[in-house]
Amino acid sequence: MNAPVTRPAARRIAGDAEAIETAIVLAAQFAPGAAQRDRDRILPWAEVEAFSASGLWAITVPRSFDGPALSNVTLARVIALIAAADGSLGQIPQNHFAVLEALRLHGTPDQQDFFFRRVLAGDRMGNATAEPGDKRPKDHATSLHRTAGRLRLQGRKLYSTGALFAHWVPVSATDEAGAHVTVFVPRGAPGLTIVDDWSSFGQRTTASGTVIIEDVAVEPLWVLRRAQAGAPVDTGNAVSQLVHTAIDLGIARAAIDDTLHFFRVLAHPARGSGVAMPTDDPLALREIGALTLQYHAAEALVERAGRLVDAAQASTAPTDAAAALIAVVEAKIVTTEIALAATNKLFELAGTQSTLLEHGLDRHWRNARTHTLHDGVRWKYHALGEFVLNGRLCDPWTLGHPYTPTLG
Template sequence: MSALPDSVSSVRRVATRIESDQQALDIAHALAPAFAEGAAERDRDRRLPFDEIEAYSASGLWGITVPREFGGAQVSFATLAEVTAIISAADPALGQIPQNHFFMLDVLRVNGTREQQAFYFERALAGDRFGNALSERGTKTVRDYRTTLTPDGAGFRLNGTKFYSTGALFAQWIPVVAKAADDTLYVAFTAADTPGLTVIDDWSSFGQRTTGSGSTVLDDVYVDAAAVVPYSAAFDARPTTVGPLGQLIHAAVDLGIARAALADARRFVRERSRPWVDSGVERASDDPLTLELFGKLALQLDAADALLERAGRSVDAAAAQSDERTVAAASIAVAKARAATTEIALQASTRLLELAGTQSTLREHNLDRHWRNARTHTLHDPVRWKYIAVGNYYLNDVLPPRHGAL
């Protein structure tokens, strides 16, 4: 285990200022090949992607959701989802790491004061990264919190322990979700080098191994009142896009995994796999059973792709006019995309090994990383509940529950 490395607080390049959706997509496509090149080795050796994250944030892509009135491109959430899918196809750890960054920027957008928005949005545009200290282990449900926010003079003290702190190891700012004495939840935007705050690299999952999603320990951490933003109000007080946006990005990560798995399956079957002896064909790529499975996977992937794009547009519409119905429609659209991307990520990463054959399991190829990444990331929240939400919405007109980034 190691604490937050000094390199996180070192002098960094000033980020590019992206001005349009198309520029964001072009930059994502330009970055992806370099990120993909070492992805298998980073996963195999569990080498945390500090250099890649620095290049990613310096590209300006971490600031693309900042509203135009604060100098940002304010790209559509559909574009954000596609940028995430492009990067995730190269390396899904890199796709997931900024998920909470964008989530917390949306919390600021809907709940922050004008002064808070101006300050933190400018930091995001400059290339600063926001991690997270949101979830905890050992509570009754994922919505229960033990971390406390207690008054202390002109500010507050934070005490508690977080886990699943994706992005915190790489961040300049660590937003901490904590509860006040009346159980109301707030986000304290805490500088990563604040005394008493320790990020521990103890993430040991078999998948998404390089996201650094370990522990954050808060030992009497002081935070100024100006850095504290309401959190639960984004879900309980009124309908907002914060929850659907967080889920949309997760769906995009899974879509990226599926794209990469199917691409590797195509390459391996075409270049290395042997036909089965009973198939009567010369090439594995001509096996009719293989062709059938590839056809089904391609269809599922295209369907998931379309559902993700549609979900992004729905979140955009809800952001433009947020009320119970528009946010519910966005949540349902995202639930569909989450279900579809979960299924294709698991199917593509499993069928890859089946279709490519025994040699695809050799350690030198590390193709099992696709399944390990898919299986780990799709456990983020149970997809079986997405079908319940969708069915209840269409059959009984029941609006889906409003959640944060579970």
């Protein structure tokens, strides 16, 4: 599974409007084959190449490194558009953007110059973060150690979304001092094995399989040292989670669009409704109205979260970063709920025709159910209440750090 990946020269996107228009064009290209890719588990190699070559994977690179530094509002809109076309494609670059934010926050000047320029040229970042047992970063068994004067990396990861398609695989590890680090491993490095063993019933083509790291030689430039737990909050987790909200929002949009299409074209009036056309069914109209309202509320909260992340990135105040993270928590709650509601209501409203295998509409529910498990929403309610009532932030990097809550 370690065949080399290609890297077409990437375009340079100049502004927010160009990024949105590019995402709209790509989404129209990706959508027609999404059901078949899901049904037959065809990994989207060509689509990933087109996606990154479009320049969209570089839109958050800072201007100081010749990047466009587009807003997080735009980032979320781009991801939502792609996820509406294909939920798996929307998720594949999630960790890529999280890593770019980590580099912006914690990278040395040399690291930033090297990796940001590689991304502008078309390089993709993968993901090798999670470990069996869902360990926290400080408890990771994956280790970075020095042998005969050379840094070496050893470990095993799972849920490695994007690694199979990546040029660099960022690996979470613990160094000899017990500090958490992220190690950027080149895709073809000896000792790095990426196993395509992802067998979930949803998000089937993210290739979120296993990464095995066996005595991989590491250059010092590839080791990113983050602030440790207990440090003031920053925007790293907010950007990462914002992308997740956009994925769920896109999946919900796809389900609602398919509901409307099938309801207009193939559905039958409900028995007992007394109407000749299903579009005149008052109970169905109520349900569609409720879904639309819930979707627009989720969309607005994602945009608000993006604006607050933008503001926090331009600020040095930890309170602004805390407010951004809580805004993303709110968005994550409502995008989870609309993704599950819309993908479930699709079948109730569109009727029996919508369950036929040839349409592949079950992928929306499977995708939503799988992706929303990424970060349990029940704890998002807890985090929101803890912040608002007690001023404590339940961020994994700043657990229990006190902040004065603001509800702006």
